[in-house]
Amino acid sequence: MTEPLSADMFPDADCADRPMPFRVGGKWTGWVLRCLDDGPHRFTELRVALHWVTPKVLTETLRAMERDGFLTRTVHDENPPRVEYGLTVLGRSLIGPLDGACDWARRHAPEIAEARGAYRS
Amino acid sequence: MTEPLSADMFPDADCADRPMPFRVGGKWTGWVLRCLDDGPHRFTELRVALHWVTPKVLTETLRAMERDGFLTRTVHDENPPRVEYGLTVLGRSLIGPLDGACDWARRHAPEIAEARGAYRS
């Protein structure tokens, strides 16, 4: 596990641009869950995968998820410092409903696009 | 169908106060879905059930849902005017994932509360 995360893990056409009526926590919480699904990863790895979110926002997201028990933050006492974030059992349990929401979005995105196109006034 | 909506349809203790990491659309979208699940209802009925949301916010929510094809707006040409909002098939299909999210929240709310209590620093 813990293969390095790809910067193209979330190509725009397939994720951000699709009308997604569901939100999990903050704007980035769902994506962090997906990033950590295969094992722990580091701060900068997450930054790259999440299209260079600003460190402030990423820190806030991670702190909130840690506070709610969705992930753990592990500091390895090395130089240079290494910090790893990994999902807890509770955090992992979020992935089921998250998948349900994503499946819905995948299946019904065309209908939403059509409805928006047909909407006038 | 279309029994009048109760003002206590969403008692605070059971909904708004529970930590809910999921969001469907805007803040009120999920609650509108629940209100319309049993059939069409009127603007003011929705206002009452949703704890007297301001008309501006309710209008914005309903317009957005209409635009995305989740509900239909029907104007009955009477006096006084009567407008009814009802779910489309697409809107109804949102209820499945919504239930999944709510079930998750119900089951794991205690763990989140515990994690928040244990969180220090």
Added chain:
DNA sequence: CTGCATCCTACATGATACTG
């Protein structure tokens, strides 16, 4: 590398008053 401090903008939400 990690992530805090500061400042800033945009949007979501809301209160209040008014109209056909």
Added chain:
DNA sequence: CAGTATCATGTAGGATGCAG
């Protein structure tokens, strides 16, 4: 009844720079 118009506010999200 079913909204619209206007104004106000809080918070999420982001840009930039600096520190351990």
